[in-house]
Amino acid sequence: MLHCLFLLFSTMIGESFQDGITSATNAVQALEGSSVTLSCNYTSSNAGDYLHWYRQYPRSKPEFIILINRYSERAEKEGFTVKHEKENNYVHLEISSAKMTDSALYYCALQPTLTGNP
Numbered sequence: 001m002l003h004c005l006f007l008l009f010s011t012m013i014g015e016s017f018q019d020g021i022t023s024a025t026n027a028v029q030a031l032e033g034s035s036v037t038l039s040c041n042y043t044s045s046n047a048g049d050y051l052h053w054y055r056q057y058p059r060s061k062p063e064f065i066i067l068i069n070r071y072s073e074r075a076e077k078e079g080f081t082v083k084h085e086k087e088n089n090y091v092h093l094e095i096s097s098a099k100m101t102d103s104a105l106y107y108c109a110l111q112p113t114l115t116g117n118p
Contacts, residue, residue, distance in 0.1 A: 021051075021110045024090065036095045040108035043089060044070065050111040051091045053082065055104045062107060065093070 024039035042051065049070040054062040068075040068082045068091065075082040081094040095102055 021108055023108070030098045032099060033097050036098050036102075038093045038095075038106050038108075040091050041089055042091065042108075042110050044110060051082070051084070052107075052109040052111060053080070053093045054107040054109065055102075056107065057104050065106075067111075 021040050021042040024041050025037075028036055028038065030036045040051075042049075050067045051070065052067045053065040055065050056062040066075055066077045066080050066082055068084055070084075071086070073084050073086070079096050081096065083092045083094065084090070085092070091108060093106065093108070
């Protein structure tokens with residue numbers, strides 16, 4: 001049986017010092033074909049925030065996976081599902097059927113993800 005390794009790292013992004021996002025999952029190992037869930041916890045003072053998920057392979061730039069509005073409960077895209085626990089400020093990324101190619105570094109981010117000039 002093959003194993004997949006998923007790593008999660010979260011960034012602290014926000015418009016004030018009270019805004020931020022932290023990892024609720026560090027590293028996850030899973031069997032190929034199984035379901036995997038990565039989680040982040042956030043705080044925010046901005047009502048229009050979006051929660052983003054990115055994936056980064058070694059020696060590559062991060063690639064966007066999916067986003068969800070802070071008021072939505074669920075979003076889906078090609079093997080990924082985002083579930084949002086609004087009452088607890090958690091956002092979960094579920095990979096429905098893990099493959100070896102899913103082994104990567106995953107980021108959750110709170111919009112805005114970039115300030116100032118790029």
